[in-house]
Amino acid sequence: MFETNVDATYAWLGLALVSVATAGVAATLPASPPPDVSGVAHTIDSVADGPHPSRAEHGLAASRIRLTERSVALRSDGGTGTASLHGPKITPVLARQTERNRTDGSGGLRRVLDGVPPSAAFDDPTAFAAAADRARDADAEWKPAPDRLAVRRVHYGSVHVTLVG
Template sequence: MFETNVDATYAWLGLALVSVATAGVAATLPASPPPDASGVAHTIDSVADGPYPARAEHGLAASQIRLTERSIGLRGDGGVGFASLRGPKITPVPAGHGKRNRTDGIGELRRVLDGVPPSSAFDDPDAFAAAASHARDVDGAWRPAPGRLTVRQVHYGGVHVTLVG
């Protein structure tokens, strides 16, 4: 009556191992979902697709951002989220270029993104187009993400550019 059933011992050991394994898997799952790159892409596309100059902002819950002329990537505690941009090519404007930089024009693009008219930041539409072209050629490396992403479609002469930064 008080004998130990061998099958019951193995069943309890198996149950204990499964419980430990389940707890280990649950501990490795992220605490939050990956950042919403598709929502940011929708904001960018809605500004870029419009026929008129426009401006929009989108809050970011990410620690890093990667912008190219055709995609956006966001990295956070919950993982990485990517989205393709469907509208016209964008011009990524990296942060940290607030000072005027005559060699590449990214500092002036940053000022235009922040609200300065392009005619005040650039001598002519050709200089504006050259700076935008240079900004699109900069590598799409991971950079620290700001709290808010700004999107601005700008027309200067015959040049139409969507700045994102």
């Protein structure tokens, strides 16, 4: 009457192993989803595709960002998301203005992104175009992500540039 059934012991051991395995899998899942990179790419493309100068902002829920002239990537604790950009090439402007940036023109690009007219930040459209080319040619690195990403389409003479930062 008080005998231990061998089958019940195996069933309890199997249940214990499945429980431990399930807990292990649940512990490795990220606590949050990856960042919404498709919304950011849509915002960038909608400004870049426009025929007129315009500006937009998009909130970011990411810790790191990487911009190239044709893609955007966001990283957080939930993972990494990448999206291709389908509009014209963008000009990444992520670094804050420093002495180095003032000499290569990206400090002026930051000022233009923040709202200053390009004619106030650059001597002529050629200097503006050269600064944008240098910014696009720079190596894309992971950088700390801001709370909001700004996108600005700017025309200066015959130069049309979409700044993102």
